[in-house]
Amino acid sequence: MIIQEVKPLEAGVLQVVAEDGRSGTVDVSPYLDSPAFAPLKNWDAFVQIRNGKYYVEWTCGADLSADTLEAKMKWS
Template sequence: MTITELQAQPNWMLSIVADDGRVGRFDVTPYLQYEAFQPLRDQTEFVKVANGGYFVEWNCGADLSADTIEAQWQVVGTVAQQKTA
């Protein structure tokens, strides 16, 4: 999967659009226990996420691969469905 759109949401959720049109949410909360992700407990740092296409990353050095996200995200629809809603 390639991530084409990315937006940080409240409560440590990422809204993601994949290259195949799937739209989903990914919960980062379980990762906040790890040292690299601890700076992201501050929402002002969490929202500074960058899209690398095959990964997402933050200034603190924490990152997640698109494969990890795809294995655990919740698909909520497709781009086509959202345009008709």
């Protein structure tokens, strides 16, 4: 999957649109208890996300691959 667009939503959820037009949400909140993702419990940090097309990355250094997002996606 190639990520066309990613938008942070409240409660640790991402809205994701794939390049092929599919879209859905991914709940990343289960990751927030790990040390690498813990800074993302803060909304200001969570919204600082960058779309790398094949991954998403936050300024704190945490990242998730497009494959992981696709596997966890709840498609709309």
